[in-house]
Amino acid sequence: xxxALILEGSYPYTTGGLSSWTQQLMTHLPEKKFxxxxxMPSRSTxxxxxxxxxxxxxxxxxxxxxxxxxxxxxxxxxxxxxxxQERLAVEGFLTFGSDTxxxxxxxxxxxIAKVGTSVEFLKSDFFWEYLLRTxxxxxxxxxxxxxxxxxxxxxxxxxxxxxxxxxxxxxxxALSTGYAGLMGLVYKFKYSKPLILTEHGIYARExxxxxxxxxxVAPDFKKIWISYFYAMSTGVYKxxxxxxxxxxxxxDIQLELGAPASQTRVIPNGVDTTRFAERSSWDSRQNIxxxxxxxxxxxxxxxxxxxxIISSELPGTTLFIIGSGEEDLAYYLExxxxxxxxxxxxxxxxxxHVDIRDxxxxxxxxxxxxxxxxxxLVMLEGMAAGLPFVATDVGSCSELxxxxxxxxxxxxxxxxxxxxxxxxxxxxxxxxTDHALRREMGSNARQRVEQFYNQEQFxxxxxxxxxxxxx
Amino acid sequence: MHxxxxxxxxxxxxxxxxxxxxxxxxxxxLRPLSAxxxxxxxxxxxxxxxxxxxxxxxxxxxxxxxKEQDLPHQVAVLSKALRDSDPEVRHYAAAxxxxxxxxxxxxxxxxxxxxxxxxxxxxxxIDAYDRYIHSGLMALAVRxxxxxxxxxxxxxxxxxxxxNYEVALKLLNTLVEQAKYDEAxxxxxxxxxxxxxxxxPLLVQMRLEFLQGNFKQVAEVASNIREAxxxxxxxxxxxxxxxxxxxxxxx
Numbered sequence: 001x002x003x004a005l006i007l008e009g010s011y012p013y014t015t016g017g018l019s020s021w022t023q024q025l026m027t028h029l030p031e032k033k034f035x036x037x038x039x040m041p042s043r044s045t046x047x048x049x050x051x052x053x054x055x056x057x058x059x060x061x062x063x064x065x066x067x068x069x070x071x072x073x074x075x076x077x078x079x080x081x082x083x084x085q086e087r088l089a090v091e092g093f094l095t096f097g098s099d100t101x102x103x104x105x106x107x108x109x110x111x112i113a114k115v116g117t118s119v120e121f122l123k124s125d126f127f128w129e130y131l132l133r134t135x136x137x138x139x140x141x142x143x144x145x146x147x148x149x150x151x152x153x154x155x156x157x158x159x160x161x162x163x164x165x166x167x168x169x170x171x172x173x174a175l176s177t178g179y180a181g182l183m184g185l186v187y188k189f190k191y192s193k194p195l196i197l198t199e200h201g202i203y204a205r206e207x208x209x210x211x212x213x214x215x216x217v218a219p220d221f222k223k224i225w226i227s228y229f230y231a232m233s234t235g236v237y238k239x240x241x242x243x244x245x246x247x248x249x250x251x252d253i254q255l256e257l258g259a260p261a262s263q264t265r266v267i268p269n270g271v272d273t274t275r276f277a278e279r280s281s282w283d284s285r286q287n288i289x290x291x292x293x294x295x296x297x298x299x300x301x302x303x304x305x306x307x308x309i310i311s312s313e314l315p316g317t318t319l320f321i322i323g324s325g326e327e328d329l330a331y332y333l334e335x336x337x338x339x340x341x342x343x344x345x346x347x348x349x350x351x352x353h354v355d356i357r358d359x360x361x362x363x364x365x366x367x368x369x370x371x372x373x374x375x376x377l378v379m380l381e382g383m384a385a386g387l388p389f390v391a392t393d394v395g396s397c398s399e400l401x402x403x404x405x406x407x408x409x410x411x412x413x414x415x416x417x418x419x420x421x422x423x424x425x426x427x428x429x430x431x432x433t434d435h436a437l438r439r440e441m442g443s444n445a446r447q448r449v450e451q452f453y454n455q456e457q458f459x460x461x462x463x464x465x466x467x468x469x470x471x
Numbered sequence: 472m473h474x475x476x477x478x479x480x481x482x483x484x485x486x487x488x489x490x491x492x493x494x495x496x497x498x499x500x501l502r503p504l505s506a507x508x509x510x511x512x513x514x515x516x517x518x519x520x521x522x523x524x525x526x527x528x529x530x531x532x533x534x535x536x537x538k539e540q541d542l543p544h545q546v547a548v549l550s551k552a553l554r555d556s557d558p559e560v561r562h563y564a565a566a567x568x569x570x571x572x573x574x575x576x577x578x579x580x581x582x583x584x585x586x587x588x589x590x591x592x593x594x595x596x597i598d599a600y601d602r603y604i605h606s607g608l609m610a611l612a613v614r615x616x617x618x619x620x621x622x623x624x625x626x627x628x629x630x631x632x633x634x635n636y637e638v639a640l641k642l643l644n645t646l647v648e649q650a651k652y653d654e655a656x657x658x659x660x661x662x663x664x665x666x667x668x669x670x671x672p673l674l675v676q677m678r679l680e681f682l683q684g685n686f687k688q689v690a691e692v693a694s695n696i697r698e699a700x701x702x703x704x705x706x707x708x709x710x711x712x713x714x715x716x717x718x719x720x721x722x
Contacts, residue, residue, distance in 0.1 A: 205559075209566055249558065299569050301576075309612040334573075337580060342616050371565050393561065417553045418565030419572075421610040 001471045004035040004169035008180040012051040017377045027054045028459045035059040035167045042066035065157035071119045080126040096231030103189045110162045118159035150221045177203040181236030194469045197240040200374035204233040234258040246375040247396035269375045270458025276384035286317040289363040291378040294325040294332045303369040308342045309425035324353040360385040365431045383449045388441035389413030390427040412445035527557040534563045546607040575603035670701040686721035690714045
């Protein structure tokens with residue numbers, strides 16, 4: 001029995017929380033067989049493998065969003081014949097309709113014999129008429145050329161993906177909605193197999209934010225792009241057989257976006273606490289750490305600005321920024337420039353990609369200044385090492401550090417507002433100067449992870465989830 | 472109807488608030504509210520109304536739309552949104568704040584790199600620093616470092632363009648803001664001579680004298696301004712009037 005894990009822009013090509021999670025899941029379910037379907041932007045920009053898949057992975061398939069470039073339209077103005085039901089389903093899909101028949105829509109569009117390749121379909125009379133209709137229905141004040149290219153650039157990778165062959169498996173497990181979820185949906189209908197969805201963050205919300213700030217989308221078309229991502233998510237929510245989130249707040253958002261309550265469940269992440277030695281002694285060093293990828297969503301600049309304030313008050317402190325800077329080199333350089341500008345060059349260490357277990361024993365406090373998170377594994381790992389945190393109130397950080405009602409374990413750190421160097425600095429200074437508080441919070445951290453976020457519970461929950469589908 | 476009544480009463484409150492702030496600032500010898508500040512306050516209150524009274528969706532839309540507004544106003548509203556009870560609202564506000572800081576820093580960095588080859592770009596670089604430093608985006612310790620760089624740029628600008636009034640005035644203001652009073656005093660006569668028709672250097676001098684506790688001199692400078700017959704900008708008139716009248720009694 002095999003499970004196909006479907007991922008977008010991550011494992012095994014990039015490092016990060018989701019990739020580590022995937023590796024952890026497969027490694028600790030050795031009795032299950034896995035296939036990996038990894039969706040990446042293009043063949044030409046494919047990075048090297050960052051993980052060696054464990055031995056129970058039997059196949060790695062990489063699908064590319066830009067593979068439409070390899071297609072040539074053999075037929076222009078192709079005439080597409082669809083039944084009324086098929087036409088309604090496809091139009092519902094193209095217009096992000098809330099009552100779209102997803103099964104009929106994706107199976108029709110995946111059928112090249114019926115609709116042609118993605119490029120042929122987009123050059124067909126059917127699509128042209130749809131374009132003219134949507135233009136005159138609501139966008140006639142805009143430039144038609146841009147309308148045309150916006151819609152074409154939106155649908156071409158999507159349709160190309162839908163039409164690609166994927167491996168057969170006994171169940172499909174998408175690790176986000178979006179393109180990964182949509183492919184899960186395609187395989188579910190194509191092979192009549194169950195679809196499980198685990199969402200770490202909320203994909204549609206993350207894309208929405210990107211689109212709002214994106215300069216590549218003309219302002220007039222931002223709404224369409226946002227609707228597109230929401231529609232994809234809704235389709236997956238409505239069709240998945242099991243929808244898993246990491247914490248309750250995200251489950252609530254999934255419900256708001258159309259997930260049926262009966263299909264949802266929460267399975268928190270877990271870490272192997274035996275890999276992280278609990279802190280036995282605290283000395284007078286004042287080392288601060290942040291384990292992260294140096295990318296804008298982690299708001300490393302607020303971290304650096306906060307450290308400027310900390311180091312002004314506690315001149316003996318050092319900040320270790322632990323993690324890779326390769327993913328966004330421009331941002332990495334900006335962070336280094338900020339360090340130089342704030343005269344912190346000798347006090348901030350960028351370690352690059354390292355084993356965090358080599359660094360955790362040297363640290364006294366961990367910081368997390370992210371703008372967005374789900375349930376960060378690095379936080380669970382830091383807590384397992386008995387380190388207190390100062391973290392922004394994002395994702396489930398507050399639940400991890402402060403606990404849930406009635407839990408009986410004290411706080412494991414201090415929650416601060418986002419983009420607030422001042423609050424972050426003051427909370428850190430408080431922890432660095434109050435040894436008893438630091439020790440107590442560190443001990444609470446370890447205790448909470450051992451009790452509620454341990455690897456055994458996490459793995460067992462997924463084992464049971466798979467077994468409920470006979471896998 | 473309710474809305475109109477609410478707006479009317481809000482305007483009255485604002486007028487009262489403005490009077491109160493003016494009185495307070497005059498008593499402290501600080502720069503009185505300018506018309507621009509009042510407008511910012513009005514806008515901010517409107518933004519803050521949104522943050523207080525509306526649904527998370529409307530708050531989110533407002534935050535996204537706030538891209539169109541001026542920077543300090545936008546920062547004031549976003550700071551409020553950062554403390555909202557809804558995590559989505561906080562998230563959008565945080566992302567927007569981070570993007571604003573990023574935008575300012577990228578602009579500065581870009582101009583800095585180009586200004587090495589093209590000194591003309593020093594002026595837009597000075598403006599970019601000025602906007603960022605006064606945006607409300609920076610924590611004090613961070614601002615101090617940017618302010619140091621800004622000041623050195625202003626000195627360089629003054630050297631390159633001694634007849635540039637804006638650079639001279641920014642330099643004078645910055646020296647006072649950074650409590651470098653002796654240096655401010657050194658350049659004051661030169662600036663006053665170079666720009667004899669401009670009242671601003673003397674208005675800055677009033678602030679300088681006040682901050683150093685020379686209240687008699689504050690009144691004297693006010694009287695010099697009056698005798699010179701300059702037309703003092705509306706925003707500053709109450710301050711000059713105050714020091715020509717009641718302020719004379721300060722010791």
